[in-house]
Amino acid sequence: MMHSSEELSAKAKELLVEYLDKYDTLKPKDRTKIPSQEMPTQDPFIRRNNLEEVSLGFTEEQARVEAMRCLQCVKKNCVQDCPVNIDIPGFVNHIAHGNFEEAAQIIKQTTLLPAICGRVCPQESQCQLHCAVGKALKDIDKSVAIGRLERFIADWERKNNKRVLPAIKPPTGKKVAVVGSGPAGLVVAADCKREGHHVTIFEAFHKLGGVLRYGIPEFRLPNEIIDQEIETLNQMGVEIITNFVVGRTKKLIDLIEKDKYDAVFVGTGAGLPIFMGIDGENLVGVFSANEYLTRANLMRAFEKEKADTPIFSSKKVAVLGGGNVAMDSARMAKRMGAEDVYVIYRRTENEMPARKEEVLHAKEEGIEFHFLENAKRILGDEHGCVTGMECLRYELGEPDQSGRRKPIEIKGSEFIVDVDTVIVAIGNGSNPLISQTTPQLEVNKRGNLLVDATQKTSLDRVFAGGDIVLGAATVILAMGEGRKAAASINNMLAAEIEIENADKKELYLNVLDI
């Protein structure tokens, strides 16, 4: 049952009054009795016609009540499961006491983009997975809503103009090139700039943000938030060059040899969309999720009157896949005016990799889920346009290598779904541009760049991270890799600076003939 923001806020106010005085003396058992707070959302019937954010964010009272549920346990399983090891009990405790500025400071020690992570991290398989509250209540959905609290703090900081530019060390004279401005690249740019290096971001598109911009829709991550992060980099003095394809506009190796960059970070992200390899996949009306979402998000096709980039007008849409990208595509198709949108997934809801919240929101918006089904071929008419899709039913067999039960097709179970559009959201291969144009870089058989434990590639001074290394992963994992790569770059450059200074010192001492 959904409640309005006002109702939720009023209820939280009452709870806050009730618990405020006794909070510090509450026993863990009593804390687990504090009701978990529901995220206020836009009404599903309204939101499926607009691009505004679905989740409206906790109110101050809600955030404090939710934070009071944290047991402040010593073991801190939540921190261990966070790819960037945020001191979660630390910042949550500050929220409970209403010290939002202090909470923000703690978060900022380890993550740069909390407004983004709070919104798009798969918390239920990370920090919230082993939360003691969820365990005690035997319901992971009742874990402390760490992601929502992180988002609350980031939003509070932004709305109250409390954001401060990170301190930047004096210029070192070293140059770092960051290829791609997605989550990995943004983190590397900020971390290297803080050390005083000159940082240049090269972005192939006309706008920055990578997958945050072209992939994740506004209703889940507003552009305003990405713009603000980029503005911060701008103010820090990071040089930003758009419409520049490293590998084509300039070879990667030339950045080092000709332009004298001391280090290059490759964060070019996921590449070629994977298709099913079934009949009819090139028909008019079949799209990769990348294409569909890029048209709607980056190219702004949602604003049909203003945007030049057309988007296919669909009545009945099938989305193939069960991840976040599939959810985004389905919900975007609904917002673009499709009457019926089906998500076709060959396993069951339990195996779906999408964030739980996105699945819930999709259902609320009227997306139909078809589990244990998969496309066999796509049917078309004499003009080469999609007219339907033949599907097969599946059942779950033994667990496979990923630990998920393997779907097995049921022979002879074919049936036809009436659709005019098919969006394929089953993942991406690697982007071939960098490896095509930089043959010295070693790649695995899937075309992902090979890196060592410090994120260094097989090429001197070249580091990499994010989806170009991981294959299709998550924003937070990309940021974690970026963080690691930036530390390695900073270490490498610091060591070089030290040697150079020692050499200089020796030179002067020699001149002085001491």
Added chain:
Amino acid sequence: MNIIIYKEQLSKDVFLMRIYAPLIAEERLPGQFIILQTDDDYGERIPLTIADANTEEGSITIIFQVVGKTTTALSLLNPGDYLPALVGPLGKPTHIHNYGKVVCVGGGIGVAPMHPIAQGLKKAGNHVSIIIGARTKELIILEKEMRAIADELIICTDDGSYGRKALVTEPLKELCESFEKPDMVIAIGPPVMMKFCSLTTKPYNVFTQVSLNTIMVDGTGMCGGCRVNVNNEVKFVCVDGPEFDGHLVDFDNMIARLNSYKSIEKQKQKCFVENAFKEKEVVL
């Protein structure tokens, strides 16, 4: 950056522009293309082949036909104006080496991207025959430039207003039947022309390269909008092409895909023209 240095109207709806883009001019090779936008907020990204480059001036040359909203907007820009987004060079360059005897077939504005390729092939020591085709005389472009390269130049028009009254496939067939049949044919032009050039050369087993200009969004291997069937395999024009073996391309599928947004595109163009000329009080 991206300032328009020079503009020339080559025929009724075909324009040539030189644009200041020194990095692209430096790196580009024959066969590669750029993507541009006339508005980087709401504009679309369109791919255009690079017709020429001048590294001294730091410029690239594009030749385009007015077919939609963005090409209309582009044609209304003038020297001194600039493009808010221009990215390239994209795609794999043409593989240029000495094949022996080559035939270059350029249809309509396909002659523009053919120019640097023909130049390269000639320089590599090939005997170069060039066939230029257009609907009518006034749509023939770059005749002088191509004549300077060609060992043999054949011009065809559909209506016979200039050169032979024939489709380009006619002289192409004759060349394939001649005593010394070509070692390689390269055809660039409208999809239908490339399809029939490929069908013409197939019985003679003459390797035929075509340059595809499909729908694209990013142009760097991310969206997959440009995919084509080549030998029953899905290929991406932006990173695997734009040039493919014409005998293996599924042209019918490609043509259907090119028409995906035809009606929306026409409507956008019409709206744009009406608004552009209402503001400027110019009668079209």
